[in-house]
Amino acid sequence: MNLEQLFLDNKEKTIEGRYLTLESIEPILKRINTDNQLSVIGKSVQGRPIYKYVIGAGKTKIYLWSQMHGNESTTTKALFDFLNVLHSGSDLAKELLSSFTFCCLPILNPDGATLYTRANANEIDLNRDSQDLTQPESKVLRAVFEEFKPDFCYNLHDQRTIFGVADTGKPATVSFLAPSYNEEREINDSRQKAINLIAGMNAVLQEFIPGQIGRFDDSFNINCIGDTFQYLGVPTILFEAGHFPGDYQREVTRKYVFMALVSSFTILNENVIEINRTEDYLNIPQNKVVFYDFIYKKVKINYDGIEKITNFAAQYKEELVDGKINFNAYVARLDDLEGFFGHEVYDAQGALYEDGGENVPKLDQKANFSLDKKLNFVNGLIKN
Incomplete structure (x- = not known):
């Protein structure tokens, strides 16, 4: 068959x-x-x-x-x-x-x-x-x-x-x-x-x-x-x-x-x-x-004047709006991602994270940010 x-x-x-x-x-x-x-x-x-x-x-x-x-x-x-x-x-x-x-x-x-x-x-x-x-x-x-x-x-x-x-x-x-x-x-x-x-x-x-x-x-x-x-x-x-x-x-x-x-x-x-x-x-x-929708590795952040390399993950929330399901990505985990995988994985190679706010990823914030002011991420994904 x-x-x-x-x-x-x-x-x-x-x-x-x-x-x-x-x-x-x-x-x-x-x-x-x-x-x-x-x-x-x-x-x-x-x-x-x-x-x-x-x-x-x-x-x-x-x-x-x-x-x-x-x-x-x-x-x-x-x-x-x-x-x-x-x-x-x-x-x-x-x-x-x-x-x-x-x-x-x-x-x-x-x-x-x-x-x-x-x-x-x-x-x-x-x-x-x-x-x-x-x-x-x-x-x-x-x-x-x-x-x-x-x-x-x-x-x-x-x-x-x-x-x-x-x-x-x-x-x-x-x-x-x-x-x-x-x-x-x-x-x-x-x-x-x-x-x-x-x-x-x-x-x-x-x-x-x-x-x-x-x-x-x-x-x-x-x-x-x-x-x-x-x-x-x-x-x-x-x-x-x-x-x-x-x-x-x-x-x-x-x-x-x-x-x-x-x-x-x-x-x-x-x-x-x-x-x-x-x-x-x-x-x-x-x-x-063991999975997140997005994992971002080797991201540089400036935390209280101290630069450090970190990792973070984002996860989609499925939200019903006007009869349609919107997949909205939010930061879901910080720092320790040992043992976790991403459906999409981005290696920032030490690029600097900026989000127009405090420039530090925080739990439950939308996954909208840039890396080295060159790569822009909107809703978790690279925006061309």
Whole structure:
């Protein structure tokens, strides 16, 4: 199977970028509602509909939800790319539809998606509400779980650009987790199936982005939805869509999430997850917070009349302004950058830093400055 071509043939071209709201996907849902697959199963805090889309007639039931965190949109895009495969009429589509029943909740947190926030409109992290079920969105997710009785759960997320693959200096473009079901992080039959499936997806992705797949921390927290569903005996896989170099809109990462989804269903359909692949899973390096968007090295500053050479880092903050996401760079760390990497690294070679103020980089100030009055940096980047 040519996964690259499959993605190009099925990419949902009406959605792109980071800001993805209910209004963005409703036309797609209506278009692919060819046989009453779509229903409204609840409403958000602010009264927005939460949609359920069910397709397929197969025995194996797959439950997928995205944008539980409203500002994590990459997997929603990949989910619709995959749904286009199911509507393509291809042999692959026919095979998947006969083998699986897919139940999808795209944009579980529509208020957070509109606000571009992690939490919902009540400022509650839905991924910490799986036990108390205080929020309408959490109740919907759990009610569908109870009704649908899935064989596998796919918990679809994004992660920030700060994550790398251990200390390799490579970004964690896609990361996975088979959540724990108890404090001891033991492996039972349910978790084993999730582990084996992740090992299979990792093997496929390593062919495309070698060294850029991470394994998320498996500390147990019963308040997290993945841990809860794993505890309840359903194999659950956490997807984390991360950074690919230069891809701040996550359009490249989107492709690799799509590939992972398709590969996982191929693996399940071929029933090759029964082999114990715990060692392969544990050999996936763990995610680690080791990146900044920008690192500036060997910068000269004049501090109280004393010249010194220093380093500093800047990080983008994603800020919603007039319906668009602005990436605004702010100074995030000073001096000691041992063990950290930058997605962009500039060697100032001792050039003098000036910012029109005190001429010393300070935490949380905009990354606008010059070096030797020759190189001007605006929003972290060199301005030509």
